[in-house]
Amino acid sequence: MSSSFTSLQELRELVKLVNTSFTGIEKACATQKTDLPALNGTFSWQTEGILNDPEVEKASSVITAAASQLAAAVRSPMLSLFAVANQYFLSVSLGISLKTHIPEILREVGSKGLHINEIAARGQSGINPDKLGRILRLLATNHIFREVMPDTFANNRVSGSMDCGKNVKDIIADPDSKYDGTASAAAMLELSTVDGTVSFADISKMLFDPKYANSGKPNETAFNIATGSDLPFFEWLSEPAQAVNNKKWATAMNSFDQFTAQDVILKGFDWEALPKGSTVVDFAGGVGGQAMILAKEFDHLNFVVQDRAPIIENDATKFWKEKFPEAISSDRVKLQSHDIFSPQPVKNAAVFVVRAITHDWSDEYCIKFLKQLRAAATSNTQLVVIDNVIAYACPDSQETLDIPGAAQVRPVSPTPLLPNFGTASAMTYLLDISLLAGLNGKERTVAQFADIYQKSGWKLVSVHADGFNYHDIKTIAVPV
Numbered sequence: 001m002s003s004s005f006t007s008l009q010e011l012r013e014l015v016k017l018v019n020t021s022f023t024g025i026e027k028a029c030a031t032q033k034t035d036l037p038a039l040n041g042t043f044s045w046q047t048e049g050i051l052n053d054p055e056v057e058k059a060s061s062v063i064t065a066a067a068s069q070l071a072a073a074v075r076s077p078m079l080s081l082f083a084v085a086n087q088y089f090l091s092v093s094l095g096i097s098l099k100t101h102i103p104e105i106l107r108e109v110g111s112k113g114l115h116i117n118e119i120a121a122r123g124q125s126g127i128n129p130d131k132l133g134r135i136l137r138l139l140a141t142n143h144i145f146r147e148v149m150p151d152t153f154a155n156n157r158v159s160g161s162m163d164c165g166k167n168v169k170d171i172i173a174d175p176d177s178k179y180d181g182t183a184s185a186a187a188m189l190e191l192s193t194v195d196g197t198v199s200f201a202d203i204s205k206m207l208f209d210p211k212y213a214n215s216g217k218p219n220e221t222a223f224n225i226a227t228g229s230d231l232p233f234f235e236w237l238s239e240p241a242q243a244v245n246n247k248k249w250a251t252a253m254n255s256f257d258q259f260t261a262q263d264v265i266l267k268g269f270d271w272e273a274l275p276k277g278s279t280v281v282d283f284a285g286g287v288g289g290q291a292m293i294l295a296k297e298f299d300h301l302n303f304v305v306q307d308r309a310p311i312i313e314n315d316a317t318k319f320w321k322e323k324f325p326e327a328i329s330s331d332r333v334k335l336q337s338h339d340i341f342s343p344q345p346v347k348n349a350a351v352f353v354v355r356a357i358t359h360d361w362s363d364e365y366c367i368k369f370l371k372q373l374r375a376a377a378t379s380n381t382q383l384v385v386i387d388n389v390i391a392y393a394c395p396d397s398q399e400t401l402d403i404p405g406a407a408q409v410r411p412v413s414p415t416p417l418l419p420n421f422g423t424a425s426a427m428t429y430l431l432d433i434s435l436l437a438g439l440n441g442k443e444r445t446v447a448q449f450a451d452i453y454q455k456s457g458w459k460l461v462s463v464h465a466d467g468f469n470y471h472d473i474k475t476i477a478v479p480v
């Protein structure tokens with residue numbers, strides 16, 4: 001670990017890591033006969049493709065982790081801390097740029113950019129041009145947008161990725177529908193910045209409140225304190241008053257498909273080996289996106305997609321009617337309204353797929369629904385939980401590493417990087433805290449998964465990680 005280095009040695013090692021990783025990126029670009037997309041270039045999914053190359057992905061993580069470790073080492077601690085303490089303004093500025101449609105306005109004028117007076121006028125939000133300019137300058141200083149001339153801004157590749165693709169005129173005519181029909185990740189960014197999440201980012205109220213401090217309840221959170229609602233987040237989102245946020249949430253969830261490989265569900269579990277006619281339950285499956293990928297690939301399997309009644313009756317029904325109607329008409333796929341805490345109606349499931357669910361709930365609640373699944377399981381039923389796995393920021397030698405596949409979840413970081421790749425893994429840790437604030441949810445280590453399984457009558461038997469990340473990890477359990 002880093003403690004064995006002198007300060008200059010450590011910095012030299014970090015610089016070396018940046019250099020060797022950069023050489024790896026150059027080689028991958030040469031092999032693929034392509035270039036890295038330029039920071040000041042235009043965003044497109046096609047040119048971003050090289051970043052998904054496993055070598056480039058790994059090199060990118062090393063460079064990100066090393067660069068931030070270098071900055072932490074060479075900068076005055078007070079400057080680092082001041083930047084963190086005021087990060088909130090960066091977050092809100094990002095949201096303001098979305099609310100005023102800056103990425104779309106700047107796309108329409110191209111690389112020459114536009115003066116702040118004209119940007120403010122085109123957005124018709126009533127924002128003062130000088131104040132907007134200061135917001136955009138803070139963002140440009142953080143590599144989001146470019147100030148091409150004094151008070152004149154253009155998109156760069158980062159800000160361009162927030163462009164929802166619609167005409168500014170159409171957006172302004174109906175701002176509530178801005179993200180309809182798109183898969184824009186900007187919908188999630190808006191929800192995370194100006195649409196309310198900021199109000200519950202202050203989790204101190206939740207952590208120090210005598211009633212909330214030790215609660216695992218989904219409606220005793222920073223979100224509840226901030227909004228005054230006593231509904232759990234997802235129920236609140238279904239309220240008629242939240243219709244616009246609800247639409248945005250649906251777009252945000254769809255947008256994740258662009259970042260995650262669509263075949264992850266197919267890997268790390270032998271679906272082919274399940275006997276013909278086996279039933280796979282997509283538990284709290286949303287519209288049933290995972291079941292659909294599996295149903296298209298394995299026609300010997302049947303599926304039940306379960307979720308809350310409004311999701312099943314509206315979104316899921318529409319989704320399957322549009323994309324795979326024959327699966328419904330042939331009865332191979334059934335859509336079923338089901339509350340995860342009530343007794344599981346499918347008693348002959350070969351597999352319960354539980355994706356992006358456990359991290360929404362505290363241990364207490366996970367154990368409740370896992371017990372319901374266990375009560376309905378046969379001795380051959382398998383539980384396939386797909387979620388993020390979180391790692392400690394220090395070396396970890398827990399006994400679960402003996403479980404097949406568990407060690408691969410933690411790629412070994414080169415010294416002197418943090419074992420969890422530091423800020424290259426920041427998303428997982430930020431998500432963990434936002435789950436805490438909004439839902440009393442939690443990202444878990446492999447050992448913590450093993451623990452909730454053991455407490456609900458399941459036994460963790462294997463772990464499968466696909467690629468170089470902590471996302472979409474499969475933990476597979478069987479009845480005890």
Ligand SMILES: C[S@@+](CC[C@H](N)C(=O)[O-])C[C@H]1O[C@@H](n2cnc3c(N)ncnc32)[C@H](O)[C@@H]1O
Nearest residue numbers: 234284285286289307308311338339340355356
């Ligand atoms: C993050 S989404 C994951 C959806 C899906 N598994 C996927 O991977 O796309 C969480 C899902 O849990 C569902 N959910 C939340 N509370 C529920 C409950 N009490 N009963 C059934 N489903 C619930 C939500 O409606 C939502 O579809």
